[in-house]
Amino acid sequence: MTDSLQLDNDIAYQLREAGQQLRVDSVRCSAAASSGHPTSSMSAADLMAVLLARHLRYDFADPRAPGNDHLIFSKGHASPLYYSMLKMAGAITDEELLSYRRAGSPLEGHPTPRLPWVDVATGSLGQGLPIGVGVAIAGRDLDQLPYRVWVLCGDSELAEGSIWEAAEHAGHAGLDHLTAIVDVNRLGQRGPTRHGWDTAAYARRFAAFGWHSIEIDGHDVAAIDTAFRKAAEHAGQPTVILARTKKGRGVAAVEDREGAHGKPVPDAEDAIRELGGDRHLSVAVTPPPPDLRPRRFPVSEGHLPAFKAGDAVATRTAAGQALTALGNTRPEVVVLDGEVADSTRTQYFADAHPDRFFECYIAEQQMVAAAVGMQVRGWIPYASTFAAFFSRAYDFIRMAAISRASIRLVGTHAGVAIGQDGPSQMALEDLAALRAVHGSTVLYPCDANQAARLTAAMADISGISYLRASRGDTPVIYDPEEEFPVGGSKVLRSSPDDQVTLVAAGVTVHEALAAADLLADDGVSARVIDAYSVKPIDAVTLRQAVSETGRILTVEDHWPEGGLGDAVLDALASGGGTLPVVHKLAVRQMPGSATPAEQLQLAGIDMVSIAAGAADLIAGRSAN
Amino acid sequence: MTDSLQLDNDIAYQLREAGQQLRVDSVRCSAAASSGHPTSSMSAADLMAVLLARHLRYDFADPRAPGNDHLIFSKGHASPLYYSMLKMAGAITDEELLSYRRAGSPLEGHPTPRLPWVDVATGSLGQGLPIGVGVAIAGRDLDQLPYRVWVLCGDSELAEGSIWEAAEHAGHAGLDHLTAIVDVNRLGQRGPTRHGWDTAAYARRFAAFGWHSIEIDGHDVAAIDTAFRKAAEHAGQPTVILARTKKGRGVAAVEDREGAHGKPVPDAEDAIRELGGDRHLSVAVTPPPPDLRPRRFPVSEGHLPAFKAGDAVATRTAAGQALTALGNTRPEVVVLDGEVADSTRTQYFADAHPDRFFECYIAEQQMVAAAVGMQVRGWIPYASTFAAFFSRAYDFIRMAAISRASIRLVGTHAGVAIGQDGPSQMALEDLAALRAVHGSTVLYPCDANQAARLTAAMADISGISYLRASRGDTPVIYDPEEEFPVGGSKVLRSSPDDQVTLVAAGVTVHEALAAADLLADDGVSARVIDAYSVKPIDAVTLRQAVSETGRILTVEDHWPEGGLGDAVLDALASGGGTLPVVHKLAVRQMPGSATPAEQLQLAGIDMVSIAAGAADLIAGRSAN
Numbered sequence A, B: 001m002t003d004s005l006q007l008d009n010d011i012a013y014q015l016r017e018a019g020q021q022l023r024v025d026s027v028r029c030s031a032a033a034s035s036g037h038p039t040s041s042m043s044a045a046d047l048m049a050v051l052l053a054r055h056l057r058y059d060f061a062d063p064r065a066p067g068n069d070h071l072i073f074s075k076g077h078a079s080p081l082y083y084s085m086l087k088m089a090g091a092i093t094d095e096e097l098l099s100y101r102r103a104g105s106p107l108e109g110h111p112t113p114r115l116p117w118v119d120v121a122t123g124s125l126g127q128g129l130p131i132g133v134g135v136a137i138a139g140r141d142l143d144q145l146p147y148r149v150w151v152l153c154g155d156s157e158l159a160e161g162s163i164w165e166a167a168e169h170a171g172h173a174g175l176d177h178l179t180a181i182v183d184v185n186r187l188g189q190r191g192p193t194r195h196g197w198d199t200a201a202y203a204r205r206f207a208a209f210g211w212h213s214i215e216i217d218g219h220d221v222a223a224i225d226t227a228f229r230k231a232a233e234h235a236g237q238p239t240v241i242l243a244r245t246k247k248g249r250g251v252a253a254v255e256d257r258e259g260a261h262g263k264p265v266p267d268a269e270d271a272i273r274e275l276g277g278d279r280h281l282s283v284a285v286t287p288p289p290p291d292l293r294p295r296r297f298p299v300s301e302g303h304l305p306a307f308k309a310g311d312a313v314a315t316r317t318a319a320g321q322a323l324t325a326l327g328n329t330r331p332e333v334v335v336l337d338g339e340v341a342d343s344t345r346t347q348y349f350a351d352a353h354p355d356r357f358f359e360c361y362i363a364e365q366q367m368v369a370a371a372v373g374m375q376v377r378g379w380i381p382y383a384s385t386f387a388a389f390f391s392r393a394y395d396f397i398r399m400a401a402i403s404r405a406s407i408r409l410v411g412t413h414a415g416v417a418i419g420q421d422g423p424s425q426m427a428l429e430d431l432a433a434l435r436a437v438h439g440s441t442v443l444y445p446c447d448a449n450q451a452a453r454l455t456a457a458m459a460d461i462s463g464i465s466y467l468r469a470s471r472g473d474t475p476v477i478y479d480p481e482e483e484f485p486v487g488g489s490k491v492l493r494s495s496p497d498d499q500v501t502l503v504a505a506g507v508t509v510h511e512a513l514a515a516a517d518l519l520a521d522d523g524v525s526a527r528v529i530d531a532y533s534v535k536p537i538d539a540v541t542l543r544q545a546v547s548e549t550g551r552i553l554t555v556e557d558h559w560p561e562g563g564l565g566d567a568v569l570d571a572l573a574s575g576g577g578t579l580p581v582v583h584k585l586a587v588r589q590m591p592g593s594a595t596p597a598e599q600l601q602l603a604g605i606d607m608v609s610i611a612a613g614a615a616d617l618i619a620g621r622s623a624n
Helices: A002-006 A009-033 A038-042 A045-055 A076-088 A128-143 A161-173 A199-208 A221-233 A268-274 A315-329 A347-352 A364-376 A387-402 A430-435 A448-460 A507-521 A539-549 A564-574 A596-603 A607-619 B002-006 B009-033 B038-042 B045-055 B076-088 B128-143 B161-173 B199-208 B221-233 B268-274 B315-329 B347-352 B364-376 B387-402 B430-435 B448-460 B507-521 B539-549 B564-574 B596-603 B607-619
Strands: A070-073 A149-154 A178-184 A212-217 A239-244 A312-314 A333-337 A357-359 A380-386 A407-412 A441-443 A464-468 A473-475 A490-493 A500-504 A526-530 A533-535 A551-555 A581-585 B070-073 B149-154 B178-184 B212-217 B239-244 B312-314 B333-337 B357-359 B380-386 B407-412 B441-443 B464-468 B473-475 B490-493 B500-504 B526-530 B533-535 B551-555 B581-585
Touching (some): A009 A038, A009 A076, A009 A268, A038 A076, A045 A076, A045 A221, A070 A076, A070 A128, A128 A161, A128 A364, A161 A199, A178 A221, A199 A239, A212 A221, A221 A239, A312 A315, A315 A333, A333 A347, A364 A380, A380 A448, A387 A407, A387 A430, A430 A564, A430 B430, A441 A448, A473 A507, A490 A507, A500 A507, A500 A564, A500 A607, A507 A526, A507 A551, A551 A607, A564 B581, B009 B076, B038 B076, B045 B178, B070 B128, B128 B161, B128 B178, B128 B364, B161 B199, B178 B199, B199 B239, B212 B221, B333 B364, B364 B387, B380 B448, B407 B448, B430 B464, B430 B533, B430 B564, B473 B507, B500 B507, B500 B539, B539 B551, B539 B564, B551 B564, B551 B607
Parallel strands (some): A212 A239, A333 A357, B178 B239, B333 B380, B380 B407, B500 B526
Antiparallel strands (some): A490 A526, B312 B473, B441 B533, B490 B526
């Protein structure tokens, strides 16, 4: 610790004063809000004072400057500290600070990108570090810029597995411009953490995952300063700074006490007095080096794959080929995969654009987090794995929406149609889960040309977009030039005599077409709609079908809840007026192993079941 | 390795032969199925041969025997190996083995409890070990029985964060009767793993998390035997056996080769010949000690809490108190929490029943997995955290349904009604996500007496049940003696003149009641239904309301997709016949921070919005 002595006494004094001001402002804004997490802010105040004053390179007037460092509060509940830093840096006024947690204020209970300096929303613990890994990968491997990524973590959140996915990824990749700063204040919400102040316990874990670790007293500004310097200098490994701190530091009523989590300090005026009163320090944060420009990959010619009508091609294959072409024409496109690129067909992209392909191994949370991190820097990430396994990252997807992130998810091997592998590998809840993400787009192509077009279209979709792709080959039914606007649908069969409309998507489109043939043999005319855009769904076409055919039968390779059928019902209900008769065919029993054709039949979503359901509907017999 | 020499040459020969037979049978059943994972089975065949023949204590004739060891294939895709073990143990016939992956066969692509010897479904990687931790906790802390838990893991799945949640939990808890056996065959699906055969890399990680580690050659039967013995003898720590193996071991066409994952070997007959031909060994597996009885906690008197009409009590508080009473009368009830027991109110249970409360810290995947593991042994687990954070464990919940597990989830702090904390802490997709779990039950009480009753009822619900609880106090409107059957609802306002029905649940029930008062002031009579059972929903009462009031307005503190409104639409559509006019009020904009009352208002789900929506509906104006 002799290095610490290099810090000039005056500077040390100023830094301690800055830390106290951050505490005072954390106390003040939480008191004004009558809620919030001042004690979790006070433990990390000295860490952040030193970072802001001496190590962060950031232009608060230009939060999109390519050279800016990135500071992510993985412990998002310490938002009072973050906002107090913004005030100290001159980015917000004291009045704005005191709007904390009020209706309309962008200073929310947990930080979100409603503030231009916030990269991503946090507040679900264990997410900031994996996202930081994504930003750091972007910095080193895509932008090729020297910015650093600083992530403030709590000690409690180190129990989240996602932290160790991040540790493994960053350690193995040697992301030496990433620094995790762990505020080891030993107290969680309910009580002490497993390891208390045993920073060595955490150091052993991070070291085992390939990190450089530094243990310090998190209230010793000189030690903090030295740790940040060493972190920046250390090459070849990410650094974790394990800082022993006290929760509520500086106010005896709450310092290192249980039961003081997540609430204002009992007496704010007393506390401020105890902290030495209000100060009016400002910090001129060092801007990044000017004129830095991120690396840009060259544009080259690329054509979406074109598939011939009648050929049998899996939509996953078409999606993979489309991504590869898109990689030529859209050099911001990057692809991540969860160690199944041979199955998801992102291997094509990996072969064509190895510099923009990121193997995330079997760590879906880290994969989605990395995608979120990369889009912070303007890249256009597509993340792909089996549709079923996006459920592993559902909290990350939910939070990505709060981050106002634009990420694209391609989930393959959806539904019972995968066949023998059994239910663990099927996604039968993905449409429900992804529809229930704010602002999401959910696409489900049935043929290769459609899959290629929709995959390409996702590059320009804001928010969370999801493409559900199939394992098995399906016949090509569309022309390569056909367009598939998001929010649209395709009416594949239609006549003035239609007595029923079959609404399908993905594999069930082909079953519905075959069912329409079966029905035609019995003299029944059925309309068939390919609802490839499950969200937003084409309400206009559905309502027209209602008015013209009266009856609607939806059919989906998904549980009955929250999928295509519910989307159709919602669209029809939203239109006002009386709804038609609507029946839903969906997967209602737990599948086992069977061939794809057997699975569709057993689930009652094959052509025979559809035809029978339609006949029942027309006859006025109850389905389901 | 001198210990290894203790193994008699004859025994070693027999064990190697047993390993070869497991390989042959893995090849045979995969060839018969034309799919499956023989190569991932062959790598672990020697490990499992030694385990089955010399270390597992299990009575295949009595899979529920309390003293049985538990063997969990975390690498569920190695199911051919597992089924081959069952055949060798005499549990299934060769004919049954060859039904692998066929329609109707319980020998699915990945193991499920359709086979009585399978505790839980696996196939989503990284889940078997955390579930094994739950079984091991049950063994030591609940059953107090000496059974061992053996978990076969793949090396690829060690990238999953859930593995490290399990490592942390087991290491800290010192679960020395838990052994993880890692089949380090160095090859994932797409290609090599991060660490290849560097078992030391894994050993460092596990050791840092407090585990005893043993590195061996996974094809040396003597070394394997010694490792299992050492694992069983080692006290105070769980053991991980890191076994260097070759994928496809024994068949040159696939051994240690990329591109041979997840498919039958190219020529099964050749492969069987190369493996020394078919054998007909059987193994008499050692049964567990007889007459072992699990510890049972005493029954004592307990009464559900009773709340007085007009008092304001949060449903989370009532749920916590109900759980505590249930702990007296139902001694199999155990509670797990994700370090927020003070907020979820499971702290009451922790105080009253400390031996049956399990702090899982901020590791929701491990928490749900532990619940699944405990119910394997007949315990009745309730797991609780903020509703939003069950999204972190969504894949585990999905898989728990495939495991035919009965677990109870209590998610508190649901919806925008939490107020200032902001969207990261709100669950606005939980109803959609939990409805889309096969066989699930979704409950959402609006008052404390209802919450208490429903919490208690969950103890007897099979499958995944979920209770959505609220942070804020709500008025008590029901009598403590009132009953709330699952699948029921309560009609809170009703008259023959009703022109519209308001369907609400949880916090919106109170807003709907207030809206009915507002409407009454304008001369409009509105029916109010408390749909506390969101799944199954009370279709009969809803249909009656339709026939009597014509119009339905649903109102929910949730995104519009997949929640209460969709459940109502589905119930009405399922009934056949023409649907009424249905409008949905739901949260449609991303919330920020605000007071609870402001949040409801901003989201358009408060009493004023409901009254306005109902008036629009009656006037024929389009809502939404």
